[in-house]
Amino acid sequence: MGIGITELTVRIVVLAKQVPDPETPPSQFKIDESTNTVIPPNGVPPVVNGFDLTAVEAALLLRDSGADVEITVMSVGSDFVMDAMKKPLAMGADRLVLVDDSGLDNIDSAVTVRVLAAAIEKDGPYDLILGGRQASDWDQAHVTLGLSEVLGLPLVSLVQKLELNGDSVSLQRVIPDGYQTITAPLPSVLTITNELGEPRYPNLRGIMQASRKKPEIFSLADLGISSDDLVPKLELKKLYIPESNKQVELIEGEDEADSGKKLALRLREEKLI
Amino acid sequence: MTSILLVAERDEQGEINQSTLQAIAAANGLLDAVVTVAISGEAPASASALAVEKIVTLAVVSIADEGIYDQATAEISALVESTSPEVVIFSKSDFGSIVGARLAFRSDSAFAADCIEISNDGGDGVSVTRPVYGGSALAEFEIASKPAIVTLRAGSYEAGNETGSPSIEAFDSGASVEQAASVTGTVAEARDGVRLEDANFVVSGGRGLGGPEPFSVLTDLANALGGAVGASRAACDAGWIDHSHQVGLTGKSVSPDVYIAVGISGASQHMAGCSSSRAIVAINKDADSNIFKEARFGIVGDWEKVLPSFLATVRELKA
Ligand SMILES: Cc1cc2nc3c(=O)[nH]c(=O)nc-3n(C[C@H](O)[C@H](O)[C@H](O)COP(=O)(O)OP(=O)(O)OC[C@H]3O[C@@H](n4cnc5c(N)ncnc54)[C@H](O)[C@@H]3O)c2cc1C
Numbered sequence: 170m171g172i173g174i175t176e177l178t179v180r181i182v183v184l185a186k187q188v189p190d191p192e193t194p195p196s197q198f199k200i201d202e203s204t205n206t207v208i209p210p211n212g213v214p215p216v217v218n219g220f221d222l223t224a225v226e227a228a229l230l231l232r233d234s235g236a237d238v239e240i241t242v243m244s245v246g247s248d249f250v251m252d253a254m255k256k257p258l259a260m261g262a263d264r265l266v267l268v269d270d271s272g273l274d275n276i277d278s279a280v281t282v283r284v285l286a287a288a289i290e291k292d293g294p295y296d297l298i299l300g301g302r303q304a305s306d307w308d309q310a311h312v313t314l315g316l317s318e319v320l321g322l323p324l325v326s327l328v329q330k331l332e333l334n335g336d337s338v339s340l341q342r343v344i345p346d347g348y349q350t351i352t353a354p355l356p357s358v359l360t361i362t363n364e365l366g367e368p369r370y371p372n373l374r375g376i377m378q379a380s381r382k383k384p385e386i387f388s389l390a391d392l393g394i395s396s397d398d399l400v401p402k403l404e405l406k407k408l409y410i411p412e413s414n415k416q417v418e419l420i421e422g423e424d425e426a427d428s429g430k431k432l433a434l435r436l437r438e439e440k441l442i
Numbered sequence: 443m444t445s446i447l448l449v450a451e452r453d454e455q456g457e458i459n460q461s462t463l464q465a466i467a468a469a470n471g472l473l474d475a476v477v478t479v480a481i482s483g484e485a486p487a488s489a490s491a492l493a494v495e496k497i498v499t500l501a502v503v504s505i506a507d508e509g510i511y512d513q514a515t516a517e518i519s520a521l522v523e524s525t526s527p528e529v530v531i532f533s534k535s536d537f538g539s540i541v542g543a544r545l546a547f548r549s550d551s552a553f554a555a556d557c558i559e560i561s562n563d564g565g566d567g568v569s570v571t572r573p574v575y576g577g578s579a580l581a582e583f584e585i586a587s588k589p590a591i592v593t594l595r596a597g598s599y600e601a602g603n604e605t606g607s608p609s610i611e612a613f614d615s616g617a618s619v620e621q622a623a624s625v626t627g628t629v630a631e632a633r634d635g636v637r638l639e640d641a642n643f644v645v646s647g648g649r650g651l652g653g654p655e656p657f658s659v660l661t662d663l664a665n666a667l668g669g670a671v672g673a674s675r676a677a678c679d680a681g682w683i684d685h686s687h688q689v690g691l692t693g694k695s696v697s698p699d700v701y702i703a704v705g706i707s708g709a710s711q712h713m714a715g716c717s718s719s720r721a722i723v724a725i726n727k728d729a730d731s732n733i734f735k736e737a738r739f740g741i742v743g744d745w746e747k748v749l750p751s752f753l754a755t756v757r758e759l760k761a
Contacts, residue, residue: 191576195710195732198578207575282547302692305711307574307581309555311543318547323622325510326540342509344536345639345694346686347630349509353623363675363692364685402552406569407582417724417740425743429752432723432741437759441700441721442643442667 179238179333179355181228182289183262184300184313185221187246187253190214191305198410205408207306215253220301222368224361225257227299227331229369232261236333239263241292245284247273251384258379259371265384266292272389272396278311280399285312286319287392297338298358302327310360317358325353329364444474444562447527447589448494449518450481451535457486461533463601465594466494469531470602472562480521482514485610493604498613512619515541519548520615527589529560529568534593542593552585558598568592576691577710577717596695597718631686636670638687643669644698644716646689647677650705650726650745654682660704663753666760672696672716674706690715704745708733725749 174180190213197210209215228240240262244254249269258265268288276284289295298320300313317324329348330341340351343364353359371379389396420435422428436442446469453459458481469477470493477494485497500517507513518541522530530545532538534556546553558580559571567586573595574581638644645664647657657671664671672689673682689696691714701719705726706712713736716722724737725745734740741748 189575191711195578198575200579205581207579279546279552305576308572308576308691309553310539311546311553311555314540314543315547315553318544323510323512324540324544325623327536343685344509344628346633347628349625350627350629351509351623351625357623363679367679402587403554403583403585405581406584408574408579410578411580413735415736415738417734417737419734420739420741425741425747426751428741428743429748429750430755432739432748433752433755433759435739436700436721436723439721442756442759 174239175237177237179231179236179296180294181231181238181240181297181299182292182295183221183224183228183240183242183257184285184298184316185225185242185244185254185257186218186304186306187215187244187249188218188304188306190216191219200408200410202407202409205405207408215250217253217256218301218304220303220305220361220363222257222260223363223365224299224301225260225262226368227328227361227365229261231331231333234332241266243285243288243292244268245273245281245288247271254384255379255382256371258382259375260369261375265382266387267384268387268389268392270389270396272399275401276399277401277403278307278309278315279402281312282315282319283399284389284392284394285316287394288387289320291387291392296355298322298356300358300360302360302362313358313360320358323353323357324359325351325357326360327362328359329362331359443476444472444529445525445527446472446475446477446529446531447522447525448477448479448531449538449541450479451533451537452481452486458489458492459533460601461535461594461596464596464599465531465533466492467602468560468594468599469529470604471599472529472560478525478527479608480518480613490608490610491605492608493602493606494608495606497608497610499610500613501615507621509536509625510621510623511537511541511544512621513617515544515548516617516619517615519545520617521613522549522589529562530589530591531560532591532593534595538593542591546591549589549591551589551591552587554583554585554590554592556595557592558595560592560594573714575710577714597697631684635665636668638670638672638689638694639696641670641696642699643667643702644672644689644696644700644719645669645702645704646672646674646706646716647683647704648674648706649676649680651677651682652705656745657683659749659753663702663749663756666753666756667700669698674712703733703737704749706733707731708736
């Protein structure tokens with residue numbers, strides 16, 4: 170137990186993944202087809218997956234509401250860029266635990282889940298596991314869901330609001346035309362969606378504190394896992410940028426109002442309206 | 443023989459839904475396909491004409507399971523265990539995304555989400571194509587282990603019109619799950635007019651609208667066309683319109699005859715939800731905006747100046 174952690178502290182693990190910045194303009198998004206990898210655009214550093222930052226925000230909102238929480242951010246990967254990975258700490262998370270191993274270079278979601286589960290079990294007791302609804306690189310939306318299976322914990326996905334009530338948590342889960350209210354026990358695994366609200370910006374104090382904190386690092390060996398055991402189930406054969414041969418027909422009138430009128434007439438001509 | 447288990451879903455009327463019919467077409471496109479459809483509860487009458495080998499009805503999944511799907515996951519896992527299919531296909535719906543992902547771990551098998559293509563003519567196993575990086579790239583994966591569990595993106599395949607005469611049998615999984623998390627209620631967003639997913643016309647607004655008020659102009663236009671209002675995530679996150687209007691990778695998928703994007707830049711994650719529209723019409727003041735690479739018709743201009751005359755002309759044409 171860390172300093173200031175008591176029996177009553179709710180220990181929250183937030184899963185976070187380092188990804189290429191999804192705001193990279195399409196013109197700068199390039200792929201090396203000989204290695205089937207994305208070429209990091211010059212000068213655009215990686216970021217923590219956006220939905221994972223929303224999950225950090227969810228944990229911080231619990232703290233804001235008066236709950237005694239300890240927030241541990243956990244990530245599995247290699248080539249971590251600390252400026253990016255420390256953002257959750259700067260927002261207010263307490264600890265950063267990285268499983269950092271070159272054997273984790275090229276893994277699929279099934280392998281990620283195995284390693285995360287081992288790291289979570291090793292790191293100690295927990296009450297709640299939060300993850301983003303999906304990662305913006307492979308868009309599989311698999312890891313957090315799979316973790317609930319491997320750890321044998323209840324799962325609620327697409328959570329937009331949460332509230333701690335003793336040993337349970339009250340949730341709002343987004344559905345296509347509204348939301349469900351759900352009660353789940355602790356510990357549970359939750360995926361968090363952007364409907365929760367924007368992740369907060371780190372303030373100066375947070376950034377200073379984060380810069381002094383050191384991540385705790387596990388290797389695969391620390392977890393008793395050999396990289397030979399980590400056989401991906403999906404074998405990537407080809408990664409490429411789809412070609413678009415669409416040709417837009419620009420409607421140009423005498424002025425913008427005239428263009429609007431011509432557009433409607435053109436759509437009628439095409440029997441589209 | 444390639445045995446395929448396809449997990450069906452129903453529409454609001456209890457009929458086999460459109461995504462399932464598309465998935466059947468995808469399944470039948472595989473070499474030597476033998477397709478079994480699993481459905482919860484009694485099969486609707488129309489199911490007896492589906493172009494598949496067999497229909498398996500599962501014990502009725504209780505309403506309380508909706509959204510959590512513990513019971514459904516247990517029943518489908520049991521079915522997979524007892525029938526050992528080589529491929530399991532779900533729609534990329536709320537249900538399919540969750541149950542498919544969980545099933546993959548229960549059956550220690552591969553999971554590929556949101557696929558737009560599936561084939562098995564390349565030798566051993568199955569290969570799938572799925573959009574990645576929000577749709578900026580496509581990835582082809584090979585899956586050697588069995589079963590391969592996939593979810594299919596709506597609109598990737600066209601529903602076929604073949605018919606068949608499947609046998610129908612009940613499957614009793616014996617599973618009865620004590621669900622740890624419980625659904626205590628549902629709060630529905632009020633909706634007037636057509637469902638966004640079903641609309642033939644969708645008028646969507648983005649960050650370029652600059653605030654919530656302009657959505658009333660989009661609503662007028664949608665009403666004039668008999669359509670529905672959509673939005674980009676940026677507009678929803680800003681609180682200008684409810685998230686139930688969000689179109690895209692993490693919102694709704696629409697495929698109307700005409701999709702009108704107003705003040706939307708056309709990020710790949712947005713296009714993921716509307717690219718199967720018959721015609722995309724873009725109104726954007728930035729000629730270099732990505733939306734013009736996706737649109738069939740476009741106006742480079744300020745929506746504030748373009749929309750009033752467009753709306754007025756649409757009204758005249760409709761009168
Ligand atoms: C994992 C992930 C999932 C995502 N899922 C989705 C999703 O489901 N749906 C979605 O939409 N996004 C999604 N996004 C976000 C997406 O990447 C974009 O950030 C978002 O779509 C941008 O919204 P926008 O086009 O409204 O805003 P912007 O990109 O800011 O574009 C605004 C546009 O308005 C134009 N404009 C400004 N003023 C005017 C004017 N007066 N007249 C005309 N045009 C004007 C500008 O030229 C600009 O092109 C996702 C992102 C990630 C990382």
